[in-house]
Amino acid sequence: MASLKDLRVRINSVKSTQKITSAMKMIAATKLRRAQSAAEEGRPYARKMEAMLAGMVGTLASRETAPKLISGSGEDRSHLLIIITADRGLCGGFNGNVVREVKKRISVLRQEGKAVKVICVGRKGRDGLRREYGTLVSETLENVTRVGAQFGPARDLARRLLTMFEAGEFDVCTVFYNTFKSAMSQVVTAKQIIPFQLPDAETGAAAEGALAVGSYELEPGEGPLLDALLPANLAMQIFGALLESFASEQGARMTAMDNATRNAADMIGRLTLTYNRTRQAIITKELIEIISGAEAV
Amino acid sequence: MAETFLFEIVTPARLALSCDAACVIIPGGAGHFGVLPGHAAMLSTIVPGTIELRDKSLKILDRYFVEGGFAEITPERCTVLAEVATPLQEITRDDAEDRVKRAHDALMVSEALNVRVTAERDLRTAEAMLAAVDEYEKQGTH
Numbered sequence: 277m278a279s280l281k282d283l284r285v286r287i288n289s290v291k292s293t294q295k296i297t298s299a300m301k302m303i304a305a306t307k308l309r310r311a312q313s314a315a316e317e318g319r320p321y322a323r324k325m326e327a328m329l330a331g332m333v334g335t336l337a338s339r340e341t342a343p344k345l346i347s348g349s350g351e352d353r354s355h356l357l358i359i360i361t362a363d364r365g366l367c368g369g370f371n372g373n374v375v376r377e378v379k380k381r382i383s384v385l386r387q388e389g390k391a392v393k394v395i396c397v398g399r400k401g402r403d404g405l406r407r408e409y410g411t412l413v414s415e416t417l418e419n420v421t422r423v424g425a426q427f428g429p430a431r432d433l434a435r436r437l438l439t440m441f442e443a444g445e446f447d448v449c450t451v452f453y454n455t456f457k458s459a460m461s462q463v464v465t466a467k468q469i470i471p472f473q474l475p476d477a478e479t480g481a482a483a484e485g486a487l488a489v490g491s492y493e494l495e496p497g498e499g500p501l502l503d504a505l506l507p508a509n510l511a512m513q514i515f516g517a518l519l520e521s522f523a524s525e526q527g528a529r530m531t532a533m534d535n536a537t538r539n540a541a542d543m544i545g546r547l548t549l550t551y552n553r554t555r556q557a558i559i560t561k562e563l564i565e566i567i568s569g570a571e572a573v
Numbered sequence: 574m575a576e577t578f579l580f581e582i583v584t585p586a587r588l589a590l591s592c593d594a595a596c597v598i599i600p601g602g603a604g605h606f607g608v609l610p611g612h613a614a615m616l617s618t619i620v621p622g623t624i625e626l627r628d629k630s631l632k633i634l635d636r637y638f639v640e641g642g643f644a645e646i647t648p649e650r651c652t653v654l655a656e657v658a659t660p661l662q663e664i665t666r667d668d669a670e671d672r673v674k675r676a677h678d679a680l681m682v683s684e685a686l687n688v689r690v691t692a693e694r695d696l697r698t699a700e701a702m703l704a705a706v707d708e709y710e711k712q713g714t715h
Contacts, residue, residue, distance in 0.1 A: 317587040324583055324654055328616060328645055427585045427656065439687040495617040496603035504602070504618045505643060508656070515585050 283551040294540035301533035308526035315519040345506040348471035349447045354391035356446035360453035360521040361401035368532035375404030377464045425522045430515035453517040454524035462524035469513045578610045582653045589658045596627040608651050615646045621701035636661035638705050640698050669706045672699040
């Protein structure tokens with residue numbers, strides 16, 4: 277049995293751990309609130325842009341002249357996966373879930389004989405993939421969401437994707453990230469961003485207040501307008517994913533740290549019980565020794 | 574006909590402005606254009622420049638500097654999607670000059686084509702910002 281001193285040290289250490297986890301929980305809760313409202317405030321832009329694009333793509337679909345970002349490069353040989361995770365751990369299954377989903381996808385794609393490339397946003401994604409697929413990771417962006425999701429990095433990444441796409445480095449690009457459902461649950465989502473796909477909700481968004489597409493005058497013409505709109509939409513899609521992922525991360529961390537704090541409390545209770553029992557046992561033992569000593573005299 | 578229409582500036586971060594306006598001047602990709610109530614439905618790109626909100630007598634009420642984006646116009650509504658929209662009075666000449674300088678430096682050292690394209694775009698934006706500040710100061714003095 278552990279000595280009293282060992283138990284005391286143990287209890288103290290669990291107590292300090294509990295302080296840390298509960299502080300992390302508080303911080304995550306505050307950040308979560310901010311991240312959530314940021315995610316909500318980003319939605320009007322995304323919705324408007326989607327409605328605009330949906331309208332334009334609707335008229336284009338019938339034509340052969342659609343830009344490559346919509347029609348694709350005409351091949352389906354190499355895939356680029358973008359993985360959005362956190363830079364830090366201690367947030368439950370947040371990073372692991374994305375990584376698992378990505379691994380599954382990679383193995384499927386490879387079985388089909390496709391080339392796979394990976395860009396990681398956030399360090400944990402790279403760490404998770406390093407052992408099996410380390411060679412596929414061409415790049416890792418760190419500290420992107422350090423101060424919350426920002427539009428700048430999303431736009432930079434979008435620009436890089438465009439140059440890569442134009443250079444023919446990949447045919448299909450998919451983003452993997454956690455979608456924020458609630459503080460308790462995050463859902464891993466895979467979203468194809470190149471070639472551009474119309475989400476199902478699109479028809480609803482387009483109907484909302486937008487006029488029939490044919491009735492719009494386009495300035496300066498359809499081609500240039502689409503050329504400008506598509507990259508902007510790409511940036512927005514990535515930004516949206518970053519926002520969702522950041523909010524999810526905070527939610528996941530809050531839940532994980534809440535559990536950790538509770539576990540620590542349980543543990544402290546158990547240790548304290550053992551401590552008191554041990555102490556009492558020692559006292560009893562000493563008393564018995566004194567009594568039996570006195571009786572022997 | 575209604576005297577005003579709903580005017581909105583939306584940025585990725587938030588809904589920057591939503592108000593009723595009588596007249597708005599927008600720096601479109603094919604030249605500046607004014608929007609009045611009942612404007613024909615239109616989609617347009619926006620180049621870096623100043624968006625002016627005016628009242629019925631065309632007096633300027635407010636100015637926003639936008640770094641490019643899109644405008645969707647219907648007879649009742651005008652929505653501007655901009656990556657960045659800043660009230661012009663919040664931009665100082667020093668900021669703008671500093672930005673032009675930095676963009677210039679970035680352009681000087683850029684070698685790869687895509688870096689160059691980005692740098693050129695940044696420089697154009699910065700110059701438009703400086704021009705907007707110039708214009709603002711000129712009008713502000715008299």
